Amino acid sequence: MLAISIGKKLVRAVAVLLVVTFVTFCMMFGNADGIAKGVLGLDAQPSDVQKEVVKLGLDQPLLVQYGKWLLGVVTGNLGHSFFTGQSVNEALATRVPVTFSLVIVTLILTMLLSVVIGVTSAIYGGWIDRCVQFLTVLGAAVPAFIIGVALVFAFAVAIPLFPATGYVPLTQDPSGWSKSIALPVLALLIGSVAGAASQIRGAVLDVQGRDFVRTLRARGIRETPLLFRHVLRSASGPGLTALSLQTIALLGGAVFVEQIYALPGIGQLANTAAQQGDVPIVMGIVLVTIVFVLIVNLLGDVANAALNPKSRVR
């Protein structure tokens, strides 16, 4: 049952991947003249534009172009940048680790903090709960780029504790790395903890109101084991869903944060590539993000299925 449901989810994920990349591909490669003009400059002669279109292979039917691109994806060749000639694989290989280290560190911290904050707030109620609710509204409402700028102002300009820009690879210098991602992670963390904590709080409150919790309490089980063994177990499903949605939101936030702190990740690359009209690079980044999102969703689904006895037995 579990294997079948995972298989189904996998098929579905591949279908989503194909649909989304196809739509994006058609949108981006549909305007062949525009791309060629972008590469050559706005005052290029029409004949040169025509030549460039042929040179870049943009004169072929879209479906053929997409097929070629897809074949490239399968064989591990995502094409070359229109501008630098660098292969997209190479560009991504240096950029992806930066973004992922940012997202994954934030995600781990988000999990720890939001579970503690959300559960505490739901259990204790009273003024703790009111404070948490107020702060989570605040934290989730203010966009990541504003928090990022505020942190630059506070900890790099006003009190220079951290470097405002630049990235040090983990393998090169662990302490430099942690310093270089401290502010970016904090900028992402505030919003994602706020978002996840309020949803986890809601999930715990929801389970606490269920009939079976009342019955277990009436059977003499104390509050602490009741919380850890029964309530949190049932709340973990919705909690996981909240976390996987936050992960996707983190990927979006990373685009801004990389721009602010000049981190050489895929978000920053996407921004520069998009402004240049470097379609193969942008397409590669869309692919990487979609795959990442699908993997996160899939992991969330698998964990949920594993937690839910209905899909486990028989």
Next chain:
Amino acid sequence: MSSRPTTESVLARSRQPRRRRPLIIRLLVNPLGAITIAFLLVVVVLAVFAPLIAPIPPNATQLSDVNALPFSPGHLLGADQSGRDVWSRLVWGTQPTIVGALIVLSVSVIVGVTGGLVAGFFRGTTEATGNFLSDVIMSLPGIVLLIALYTLTGPNIPVAMAVFGILVAPTYFRLVRAVVVGVRSELYVDAARVVGLSNVRIIGRHVLWAVRGPVIIQSAFIIAAGIGIQAGVDFLGLGDPRQPSWGSVMQDSFNNIYNNPVGVWWPALLISLTILSLVLLGNVLRDELQSIGVKPLSKAQQRKLAARAGKSFGRPAPQHSSAIAVRDLRIGYPQRDGEILEVVHGVDLEVKPGEIHGLVGESGSGKSQIAFSTLGILPREAVILEGSIWLDGQDLLADRKKGAKARGRKIGYVPQEPMSNLDPSFTIGAQLTYGLRAVQSISKKDARAKLLALLGRVGIRDPEQVFRMYPHEISGGMAQRVLICGAIASDPDIIVADEPTTALDVTVQAEVLELLRELSRERGLAMILVTHNLGVVADLCDVVSVMRNGLIVEEADVESLFAEPKEAYTRELLDSSRSVEIIEEAS
């Protein structure tokens, strides 16, 4: 519906606001609502009257004023690195920001609401397709797609905002679909269909009315998201460089942060406060439109309330040797306006050892409240205003720890709805064993043996197999037997059974009642049996207390109650139950 009790209905009643004033008045009376609306009005005025308000054209540069400080002459908020007036640029930037947010709102409302209405109303494949699309869109990283879009369109904020509108449309879709599915199953839509109204008119007349509240609330959040993303896209430099906007002012000032550190404050504050106002207004709207209202009180507040009620806990113990005795019990629920809705008004109840005591009455008469308070499992919102519950010479209400100790050990609980009262994440065996070992020091092996024997006793045919099963794998009747087994496993003196047969099939009902009778006799168990069904009372009970509006109006042994009811209300109850029986037999 009327057979479903009571605690829920009490809460629901206490949630209804007393007076219905127009929404806008209620928003303005609420301080948070008034402040946020005022701030948002200022923003709208800035957008509409920008040419009149802004002192200088937004792109006018003045080299002498480069990086001018805030409050310097001619520049309220200072000037940027090109000598442009920051205040004027922010004022001029308001309109495109608002327009962008409105594009997001209208596209997402049109796409999401329409999709939700269609999916919810026609169900089937339409709904499945809609759900699939909505899931896919929800899992897309929006900003990455907006960046990709830039390669296609160049700096074109309206198109980007329209695409973002589609990306957030699933929130409306899911919301509206859920509401429509709910409304659809309600009777009045069926009635409308029977009368011969077309689908379109049904959607227009009834469903749109039902979804308006949630849609209005959600819209506040969507506008906030729209402003955030628009400012973000401009901040990344993907907007039109010639047109000032909040995001582009932010970008300029950020690039200049080392020369003019305060410069980033103004756009950052304006964007954050606007978004915050919208989100807070959304929360106020939710409170006003959905009235989720009553918050549980803290312990200190509960004590204060009980003290204010005038009398204290801990009156002397009753003389009789009863299994359990309730004295002067008063229970209330705090309302939104700070008053307390009292639902149990001073009830005395006494159950002798081995006695099956029926507690009957209509929905909302307070019977479940009494049952829950003997177990200490009232909803968090409830407040015990006064009274005592005596068990073994101790007042369970005066000493919370004693109350907690009696729970499960001396008093067992059999709930109403069997399926929702078992934890779906654990096997039957695991949750029974864990519950038993929480109140008795008994080895796992012994607990298992005891529970298997008991499962057999309550009529489970293959205890070993059921032990390994999950709640979703067994029937309602079996689940109720499992719950009875859980209640009696720790050898309590009293069982509180709250409508133990209401949710079961008629054939199973009789078996479960018979089982309860046998167990009571075998073990000398006293029982408080909460029910609205006088048939059950006649069948099972020794003594009956009739409840009405939070009071016990009559108490008598079962024969004399049925033979010569003293109270008019009891007679009414008996008559109506007989006529129900006649109808049931006839059908």
